[in-house]
Amino acid sequence: MSTANTAKLKEQFDAGLETRADFTIDQPTERYGAVDHAVWQQLYARQTALLKGRVCDEFLAGVDCIGMPHDRVPSFDEINAKLTPATGWQIVAVPGLVPDQVFFEHLANRRFPVTWWMRRPDQLDYLQEPDCFHDLFGHVPLLINPVFADYMHAYGRAALAANDAGALPLLARLYWYTVEFGLIRDAASPNGVKIYGAGIVSSKGETLYSQQSAAPNRLGFDLERVMRTRYRIDTFQKTYFVIDDFAQLFGVAQTDFAPLLAKLATEPAFAAGDVLEQDRVITHGSQEGWQADGDI
Numbered sequence: 456m457s458t459a460n461t462a463k464l465k466e467q468f469d470a471g472l473e474t475r476a477d478f479t480i481d482q483p484t485e486r487y488g489a490v491d492h493a494v495w496q497q498l499y500a501r502q503t504a505l506l507k508g509r510v511c512d513e514f515l516a517g518v519d520c521i522g523m524p525h526d527r528v529p530s531f532d533e534i535n536a537k538l539t540p541a542t543g544w545q546i547v548a549v550p551g552l553v554p555d556q557v558f559f560e561h562l563a564n565r566r567f568p569v570t571w572w573m574r575r576p577d578q579l580d581y582l583q584e585p586d587c588f589h590d591l592f593g594h595v596p597l598l599i600n601p602v603f604a605d606y607m608h609a610y611g612r613a614a615l616a617a618n619d620a621g622a623l624p625l626l627a628r629l630y631w632y633t634v635e636f637g638l639i640r641d642a643a644s645p646n647g648v649k650i651y652g653a654g655i656v657s658s659k660g661e662t663l664y665s666q667q668s669a670a671p672n673r674l675g676f677d678l679e680r681v682m683r684t685r686y687r688i689d690t691f692q693k694t695y696f697v698i699d700d701f702a703q704l705f706g707v708a709q710t711d712f713a714p715l716l717a718k719l720a721t722e723p724a725f726a727a728g729d730v731l732e733q734d735r736v737i738t739h740g741s742q743e744g745w746q747a748d749g750d751i
């Protein structure tokens with residue numbers, strides 16, 4: 456999500472974009488060229504075809520509701536014209552990753568920072584940092600869902616408080632295992648799960664892997680368990696946490712995080728691939744292809 460990447464920011468400053476104190480810019484729509492629009496079109500077509508039957512219904516409903524264009528990079532204003540009246544959220548353009556505190560302040564005010572630039576044609580399958588396709592196609596459809604919208608808002612406020620309390624890693628794990636890499640129960644689907652996390656829905660490889668591979672663990676979501684679990688940023692996840700439904704996230708949004716953070720402050724973290732006795736195990740991963748180290 457939001458480690459400052461000064462090289463990318465510097466590149467944008469050098470390009471003459473005026474960045475405000477909250478790291479937002481006006482979306483420089485005039486800078487998109489034919490290649491950017493073609494990359495959007497290709498990724499949009501590929502992911503929407505792949506996601507049919509694999510992503511949760513709420514995501515597809517969000518794509519429809521927002522009316523995201525399939526053949527060009529969307530204008531953020533046109534997205535907001537649909538999004539803001541529905542749930543009070545708006546997207547704001549940023550040059551790239553922004554500092555944690557800035558990112559959470561945006562979320563706590565129902566603003567979702569979206570990277571303005573598009574990846575190159577040789578980066579369709581993998582990109583180290585989020586681009587416009589990941590941020591917009593991956594994250595924004597669920598922001599028009601009222602329950603998920605409230606969860607993201609509550610998350611932003613909790614993360615600000617956690618940052619002040621020096622407990623950010625606990626909240627970072629929650630974001631990772633829900634907003635980015637969350638799965639949701641669906642009895643009729645392979646391994647009993649569908650997808651909702653943005654890091655999965657914007658990735659061809661992880662869409663297939665997270666739902667169908669025998670390698671990863673798929674465990675029932677438990678808030679404390681998730682907040683204590685390290686994760687991977689360099690490979691597919693070793694473990695996915697599976698919510699029963701979005702109502703479960705609504706419950707998380709009601710949590711009083713201060714006592715929970717205090718309680719967990721002294722508890723050791725679990726490795727990304729651990730399966731514990733108390734876990735609700737949906738699939739116990741074969742561990743094929745797992746690397747031994749590198750958990751964050």
Ligand SMILES: [Fe+2]
Pocket residue numbers: 456585589590593594635653654
């Ligand atoms: Fe993301």
